[in-house]
Amino acid sequence: MRVVALEEHFTAPALTKRIDPAVVARRGFRPRKMVPGRANPMELAPEIGEIRLKSMDEAGIDVQVLSATGAGPDLLPGADGAALAREINDHLAAACARHPKRFYGFASLPMATPEACAAELERTVKQHKFLGALVNGTCEGRFLDHPSYDGLLAAAVQLDVPIYIHPHLPPEPVRLAYYDNLPDGADRVLASAGWGWHQETAIHVLRMVFNGVLDKHPKLKLVIGHMGEMLPVMLARIDEVSEADVGHLKRAPSRQIVEQVWITNSGIFSQPPFIAALQTFGIDRLMFSVDYPYAPNSMGKKFLDEVALSPADFAKFTHGNADALLKIKP
Numbered sequence: 001m002r003v004v005a006l007e008e009h010f011t012a013p014a015l016t017k018r019i020d021p022a023v024v025a026r027r028g029f030r031p032r033k034m035v036p037g038r039a040n041p042m043e044l045a046p047e048i049g050e051i052r053l054k055s056m057d058e059a060g061i062d063v064q065v066l067s068a069t070g071a072g073p074d075l076l077p078g079a080d081g082a083a084l085a086r087e088i089n090d091h092l093a094a095a096c097a098r099h100p101k102r103f104y105g106f107a108s109l110p111m112a113t114p115e116a117c118a119a120e121l122e123r124t125v126k127q128h129k130f131l132g133a134l135v136n137g138t139c140e141g142r143f144l145d146h147p148s149y150d151g152l153l154a155a156a157v158q159l160d161v162p163i164y165i166h167p168h169l170p171p172e173p174v175r176l177a178y179y180d181n182l183p184d185g186a187d188r189v190l191a192s193a194g195w196g197w198h199q200e201t202a203i204h205v206l207r208m209v210f211n212g213v214l215d216k217h218p219k220l221k222l223v224i225g226h227m228g229e230m231l232p233v234m235l236a237r238i239d240e241v242s243e244a245d246v247g248h249l250k251r252a253p254s255r256q257i258v259e260q261v262w263i264t265n266s267g268i269f270s271q272p273p274f275i276a277a278l279q280t281f282g283i284d285r286l287m288f289s290v291d292y293p294y295a296p297n298s299m300g301k302k303f304l305d306e307v308a309l310s311p312a313d314f315a316k317f318t319h320g321n322a323d324a325l326l327k328i329k330p
Contacts, residue, residue, distance in 0.1 A: 001060075001314070001315065001318055001319075002062050002063075002318065002319045002330060003060055003061045003062050003063070003288060003304070003318045003319060004061075004062065004063040004065070004287075004288065004318065004319040004322040004323065004328065005056075005061050005063065005064050005065070005288055005289050005290050005292070005297075005300065006063075006064075006065035006164075006223075006264060006287060006288075006289050006322050006326070007065075007067070007164065007166070007223075007225045007264050007266035007267075007289035007290070007291055008064040008065060008066055008067070008289065008290060008291070008292045009045060009066065009067055009068070009069045009291070009292065009293065009294065010045050010046065010047075010048050010066050010067075010068060010069075010092070010095075011042070011045040011046050011068065011069065011070045012046065012068060012087075012088050012091050012092075013046055014046075015084060015087050015088055015091065016070065016071050016072060016084070016088075018076075018080075018084070019071050019075050019076060019084075023075050024071045024075065026172060027071070027075060027169060027172075028169035028170065028172070028175055028191065029070070029071060029169065030188055033185060039293070039296070041293035041294045044292075044293035045069075045070075045293050048066065048092075048095035048099075048103065049095070049098070049099070052064070052292075053099065053102060055292070055296075055297045056102070056297060058297065058298070058301075059290075059297035059298055059300055059301040060301055060304075061290070061297055061300065061301075062102070062319075063101070063102060063103075063104065063319075063328065064102070064103055064104075064292070065103075065104045065105070065106060065131060065322075065326065066092055066095070066096070066103055066104070066105055066106065067105070067106040067108070067134035067164065067166070068088050068092070068108045068134070069136060069166065072084070072085075072088065072108055072136065073085035073088065073108055073109065073110045073111065073112070074110075074111040074112050074136060074139040075112070076110075076112060077112045077113060078112075078113055079113075081110035081111075081112045081113050081116075082110040082113055082116040082120065084110070085107075085108045085109055085110040085116075085120055086120065086123075088108045089105070089107050089108055089120070089123075089124050089128065089130070090128075092105045092108075092128075093105060093124070093127075093128035093130075096128070101330075104129075104130070104131050104326070104328065105124070105128060105130040105131065106130060106131060106132050106133055106134040106164055107120060107121055107124040107125070107130045107132070107133040107134070108133075108134070109121060109133050109135065109152070111135060111136075111139035111142075112139055112140060114142075114146070114148035114149050114151070114152065115148070115151065117149065117151070117152040117155075118151045118152045118154070118155035121133050121152065121155050121156065121159065121161070122155055122159060125159050125161055130161075131161060131162075131326040131327070131328070132156070132161035132162040132163060132164060132221075132223075132326065133156070133161070133163050133164070134163075134164040134166050135163060135164070135165055135166065136166050136167075136168040137165075137166065137167055137168020137169070137197065137200060137201070137204070138168065138171060138200070138204070141171055143203075143204050143207045143208070144163070144165070144204065144207075144208055144213070145207040145208045145211040145213045150216075153213065153217050153220055154217065156220060156221070157217055157219045157220050160219075160221075160327075161221075161326075162221035162222060162223050162262070162325060162326070163220070163221070163222055163223070164222075164223040164224070164225075165201055165204050165205065165222060165223070165224050166201070166225065167192075167193075167197030167198060167200060167201045167225075167226070167229070168197060168200075169191060169192060169197065170191055170196055170197065170200060174196075174200075175187075175191055178190075178191070178196065179191040179196065193267070193294075198226055198229045198230055199229070199230060201224055201225075201226075201229040202224075202229045202230050202231050202234070205222065205224060205229070205231065205257065205261060206238070206253070208222075209249070209253045209256050209257065210242075210246070210249070210253070212248060212249060214251075214256045214257075214260050215249055215250045215251065215256065218259075218260070220260060221260060221262065221325065222260055222261045222262070223261070223262045223263070223264065223287075223325075224261060224262075224263055224264075225263065225264045225265075225266035225267065225289060225291070226264075226265075226266055226267055226268050226291075227263065227265050227268045227273040227274060227276070227277045228261075228263040228273075228276075228277045228280070228281065229263075231257060231261075231263075231280075232263075232273070232276040232277045232279075232280035232281065233276050233280075235253070235254040235257060235258075235280055236254065238253050238254065239252050239253055239254045258280070258281055258282070258285065261281075261285070262285050262286075262287060262321070262325055263277055263281055263285060263286060263287070264286075264287045264288065264289035265277075265286070265287075265288060265289060265303070266289035266290065266291040266295075267289075267290075267291035267294065267295045269295075269299050269300070269302065269303035271306070271307070271308075274307065283309070283313045283316050283317065283321075284316065284321060285321070286316075286317050286321065287317065287321045287322045287325070288300070288304070288317055288318050288319075288322070304318065
């Protein structure tokens with residue numbers, strides 16, 4: 001069975017080292033504590049070659065769709081951010097060209113310079129055959145519902161490619177209000193993968209709903225990871241409590257989301273949230289991911305070995321839906 005994993009990451013430290021370390025620290029990046037005996041994802045992330053391919057082969061993964069995470073172009077304004085995005089994308093394109101049919105790319109965008117985003121998305125899709133873009137959370141407090149990003153969203157629709165909204169560390173005011181005065185380490189966990197950035201990604205999507213962005217761009221396609229970033233268990237309640245306040249919307253919030261959002265399981269490998277996602281979104285909106293190297297490919301393999309789906313639905317989940325959305329030709 002062919003397997004496509006589409007929230008898989010890399011870093012380009014040789015390029016991002018130009019970012020002022022003080023700016024990186026203010027954004028909340030801190031050294032990651034490692035569990036003894038586990039591979040360090042920060043050491044694995046820059047490698048896009050034989051080590052990664054060996055891990056994929058051992059887990060039965062045929063394709064990774066790669067995207068940059070960590071400190072990136074969103075931390076550099078103006079021409080500097082646009083130049084860094086271009087260099088990261090060209091670096092990724094070269095890696096994909098070395099291993100065609102195994103690696104594909106999502107573009108990094110200069111989110112601190114919204115007026116440059118559409119052009120870079122178009123360049124990477126047309127020149128490098130990238131499959132869309134991945135946006136790491138907010139930039140300078142702006143979500144994708146901000147009017148300055150409307151040109152980017154329109155370009156994604158015109159190019160017929162999705163935008164993957166990936167979590168990021170919370171802005172400093174949020175971090176101080178919600179996660180201050182906690183034990184060292186616990187603050188980082190709650191602010192990031194343990195809770196906070198998942199809820200922020202859900203808010204990101206909901207802002208696009210309630211500000212009418214998805215109604216304005218009904219053909220816009222979004223992808224979110226981590227079993228839907230808590231949205232599957234909340235959609236019915238959101239509809240219920242917002243009914244009197246959504247007269248400005250053309251469609252109910254839940255309808256907008258299930259019609260325009262695809263989700264992956266990235267980094268979450270347990271059955272209860274998968275069942276919730278399946279029952280809320282339906283099999284045609286679910287896609288497989290690992291979140292490599294922040295999660296090991298072996299966990300993805302174990303999850304696929306255990307998931308209870310019919311053969312037809314299993315094929316949709318492992319590759320069919322991703323092939324259709326991203327227009328991948330096996």
